[in-house]
Amino acid sequence: MKVVALTGGIGGAKLALGFAKALPAQDTAFIVNTGDDFEHLGLHISPDIDTLVYTLAGQAGLVAGWGRRGETWQFMAALEELGGETWFRLGDKDLALHVMRKQLLAGGATLTAATAAIAKRLGIATTVLPMSDDPVRTVVQTPTGALAFQHYFVRDRCAPPVTGFAFAGSETARVNPRIEAALDPAPDAIVICPSNPFVSVDPILSVPGLRELLRACGAPIVAVSPIVGGRAIKGPTAKMMRELAIPTTAEAVAEHYGDILDGFIVDEQDASAADAVRSLGLATRVAQTVMQSLDDRTELARTTLDFAASLRKGVATGRG
Amino acid sequence: MKVVALTGGIGGAKLALGFAKALPAQDTAFIVNTGDDFEHLGLHISPDIDTLVYTLAGQAGLVAGWGRRGETWQFMAALEELGGETWFRLGDKDLALHVMRKQLLAGGATLTAATAAIAKRLGIATTVLPMSDDPVRTVVQTPTGALAFQHYFVRDRCAPPVTGFAFAGSETARVNPRIEAALDPAPDAIVICPSNPFVSVDPILSVPGLRELLRACGAPIVAVSPIVGGRAIKGPTAKMMRELAIPTTAEAVAEHYGDILDGFIVDEQDASAADAVRSLGLATRVAQTVMQSLDDRTELARTTLDFAASLRKGVATGRG
Numbered sequence: 001m002k003v004v005a006l007t008g009g010i011g012g013a014k015l016a017l018g019f020a021k022a023l024p025a026q027d028t029a030f031i032v033n034t035g036d037d038f039e040h041l042g043l044h045i046s047p048d049i050d051t052l053v054y055t056l057a058g059q060a061g062l063v064a065g066w067g068r069r070g071e072t073w074q075f076m077a078a079l080e081e082l083g084g085e086t087w088f089r090l091g092d093k094d095l096a097l098h099v100m101r102k103q104l105l106a107g108g109a110t111l112t113a114a115t116a117a118i119a120k121r122l123g124i125a126t127t128v129l130p131m132s133d134d135p136v137r138t139v140v141q142t143p144t145g146a147l148a149f150q151h152y153f154v155r156d157r158c159a160p161p162v163t164g165f166a167f168a169g170s171e172t173a174r175v176n177p178r179i180e181a182a183l184d185p186a187p188d189a190i191v192i193c194p195s196n197p198f199v200s201v202d203p204i205l206s207v208p209g210l211r212e213l214l215r216a217c218g219a220p221i222v223a224v225s226p227i228v229g230g231r232a233i234k235g236p237t238a239k240m241m242r243e244l245a246i247p248t249t250a251e252a253v254a255e256h257y258g259d260i261l262d263g264f265i266v267d268e269q270d271a272s273a274a275d276a277v278r279s280l281g282l283a284t285r286v287a288q289t290v291m292q293s294l295d296d297r298t299e300l301a302r303t304t305l306d307f308a309a310s311l312r313k314g315v316a317t318g319r320g
Numbered sequence: 321m322k323v324v325a326l327t328g329g330i331g332g333a334k335l336a337l338g339f340a341k342a343l344p345a346q347d348t349a350f351i352v353n354t355g356d357d358f359e360h361l362g363l364h365i366s367p368d369i370d371t372l373v374y375t376l377a378g379q380a381g382l383v384a385g386w387g388r389r390g391e392t393w394q395f396m397a398a399l400e401e402l403g404g405e406t407w408f409r410l411g412d413k414d415l416a417l418h419v420m421r422k423q424l425l426a427g428g429a430t431l432t433a434a435t436a437a438i439a440k441r442l443g444i445a446t447t448v449l450p451m452s453d454d455p456v457r458t459v460v461q462t463p464t465g466a467l468a469f470q471h472y473f474v475r476d477r478c479a480p481p482v483t484g485f486a487f488a489g490s491e492t493a494r495v496n497p498r499i500e501a502a503l504d505p506a507p508d509a510i511v512i513c514p515s516n517p518f519v520s521v522d523p524i525l526s527v528p529g530l531r532e533l534l535r536a537c538g539a540p541i542v543a544v545s546p547i548v549g550g551r552a553i554k555g556p557t558a559k560m561m562r563e564l565a566i567p568t569t570a571e572a573v574a575e576h577y578g579d580i581l582d583g584f585i586v587d588e589q590d591a592s593a594a595d596a597v598r599s600l601g602l603a604t605r606v607a608q609t610v611m612q613s614l615d616d617r618t619e620l621a622r623t624t625l626d627f628a629a630s631l632r633k634g635v636a637t638g639r640g
Contacts, residue, residue, distance in 0.1 A: 042423050083420075096395050096399040096401070100402050122402070
């Protein structure tokens with residue numbers, strides 16, 4: 001089976017690792033959110049690409065859930081002495097990736113090429129595709145004004161209430177051309193990983209033409225709910241939903257994605273939500289979606305592939 | 321007394337520290353070689369400015385003689401994993417300075433302004449002046465072709481024999497405008513520190529008009545010999561002299577500097593060279609120039625100031 005998965009931060013990377021373990025490398029491709037990329041200290045930071053790459057390479061930080069394992073912070077301490085900006089923590093080892101990426105970009109490489117070069121060096125054989133090589137920047141709207149994503153997310157620790165989102169640059173951004181190749185021939189499944197719908201997945205779907213490409217290839221599109229038992233496993237998804245007056249339920253996420261989906265996976269804790277999701281006209285699968293161990297990740301990947309296969313064969317109900 | 325000193329690498333920084341200890345901060349200014357600056361990993365590296373700044377801040381590495389005290393190398397290890405260029409070793413703490421400088425330069429600051437901002441943050445009250453804000457790049461000529469300075473110095477460890485030097489960009493470089501201010505009113509002494517004549521001091525003197533500015537202010541100009549007992553304390557000075565068929569003697573250095581000098585300080589080990597230097601028409605002082613302790617640095621600074629004062633009063637012979 002071949003899978004193409006859309007992924008953002010930590011939750012998405014966990015399931016992506018599951019796919020990478022469950023399938024041969026050449027049968028997986030990941031479309032990654034670059035809406036929270038930013039220029040910082042003269043470097044190009046791609047947090048979601050980095051989270052995915054470090055996760056696939058087995059080098060992701062275990063405690064913080066981001067950055068690199070065994071990280072040290074001498075650079076940050078020295079930068080603080082010099083009066084530099086320290087609200088975004090760049091570890092000494094992590095910094096090497098950012099310096100190398102900036103060097104590749106400055107030399108004329110696309111973000112896709114720079115990502116591929118870095119992934120290769122880290123021993124990653126799966127395909128990691130930024131959603132676009134053009135800049136798309138997530139802007140978080142709040143009652144007191146718009147915030148660049150990392151200012152909202154890291155500097156202000158998601159404290160400001162959100163009223164909406166914008167994806168600056170998305171009007172003119174072009175879909176990463178390698179995404180079309182990854183969809184032809186159509187994969188057996190397109191998966192929206194359990195990432196934040198508003199700031200991880202929506203930026204990807206905001207790139208003109210990408211949504212249509214996904215639908216047109218004919219592969220079943222399934223999402224894994226990022227909401228479990230009324231809460232997000234990690235990050236501000238549930239907080240955002242409350243602030244946007246959206247119920248913090250799995251079915252509300254399914255409704256948010258709307259007609260791009262064929263199927264939706266809810267957690268065992270939300271088995272009662274399955275009927276509500278079905279009433280949206282979506283095929284539904286109830287599964288263990290909380291990924292603590294590596295086995296959890298692989299198991300959820302297999303379940304997701306099995307669910308998508310069932311949709312392809314027309315066994316389950318849904319729009320297909 | 322006020323002093324303006326020309327300095328390059330480690331030997332120069334040692335004597336500069338002596339001046340900084342011997343005199344109030346506002347009475348010292350250092351003109352620093354930028355001929356070995358280079359762009360590396362997307363950063364602007366200014367090795368001689370950094371050596372001076374770290375030395376004055378008490379943060380210079382004690383063992384290597386360069387970089388920062390208590391340095392760590394996580395960044396380099398990670399960069400190596402990623403296949404990056406690692407021949408030039410940038411420590412985790414040191415890197416903060418380079419990132420901050422690049423950010424300041426990218427924001428439109430001159431190298432002088434960036435240097436001043438960094439020096440201030442490190443608690444340095446003395447004036448540190450790059451010789452020029454325009455790029456001048458030392459090129460080392462060898463039988464097999466020209467080498468960028470850091471390729472010769474660091475990557476190739478000074479192994480290639482030298483046949484000459486060029487200072488690319490020096491034809492059009494403008495003297496740092498703050499140097500003129502530092503020379504008006506004239507200081508009590510202009511000192512050429514015991515730096516490498518060919519790749520530390522000559523690049524400074526290659527900036528059009530700088531030599532004339534130094535002479536025109538009327539201050540006595542004295543150099544401290546970088547050659548002691550036929551050898552350089554550190555670095556490739558003596559090796560270069562041999563390769564250029566110049567005797568590795570103090571008097572050969574004095575002759576190399578030529579008529580910019582009023583006086584020349586030779587080490588106690590070279591007392592016999594004093595007559596040869598005098599025969600060049602230069603006032604001469606014999607002193608302990610090997611600087612091991614901080615006291616050695618301050619003592620040599622005081623001796624140098626005293627020597628210059630004697631020239632100013634016309635006590636010693638020389639061209640003044």
